[in-house]
Amino acid sequence: MVPIAYYLVLAAILFSVGVAAFLIKRNIISVFMSIELMLNAVNLTFVAFAHMWHQVQGQIFVFFVMVVAAAEAAVGLAIIIAIFRTRQTLNVDQINLMKL
């Protein structure tokens, strides 16, 4: 028997590590991966609350988050490839203009 609060605290740890990585990382792909980490942490809270209330809705919401994350990864990585093709860099400090 594990208290649900432990699962939620684990999700809080993963979310804050994701926030720290999002702010600190300078590589655009690493920044993108930290967004995925934050999405995973939120999914864990959804599953924990679904278990707590004996409801299936939380798990279905996680399913939709996964679908949106897959679509987001496809489009985001295509944008990263397009940026790299025009700028020849992946450093977010050097990508500060929308115009080339």
Add this chain to the structure above:
Amino acid sequence: MELALFIIFGGLAVAAALNLLLQRHPINSALSLVVVMMSLAVLYWSLGAEFLAAAQVIVYSGAIMVLFVFVIMLLNAGEEERTTGSRAAYIAGFPGAAAIFCLLSSVFLSESKALGTANLGGHLGGTVSNIAEISHVLFTTLLLPFEVTSVLILVAILGAVVLARKEQ
């Protein structure tokens, strides 16, 4: 039994997430993110979400992370270099993330009694199977959102093709 499972895989997830934060090369970060997702799949299973555990392994570690590793290797991304912007990010980033963690964990731990405990592989609402219940809700009340996700995926595929295409 369940507490041991939680400690082992929760600790593994936290260690891999910290490794993601500390590694400078993106390919190392991607591989530690795979470890995080695999351990989260075990935790989903222990919370009685078998379908999501399988979907986590197939969709996240199977599809999304393969895409990430493919792009990292395609762009031949090297180690990230330290700049002046990274020092400012260190000063703002760590206290901000620590504040978010303290706020969330204090709320969760103060409400710990009201939240209750989790049994290993507990079923939802006394039904036979987790997958049966999810598919029942997904194909009756949430049929329209489920169908709309297919349009979303199609638009994402077309958008990725258009964005990654070489300019003539």
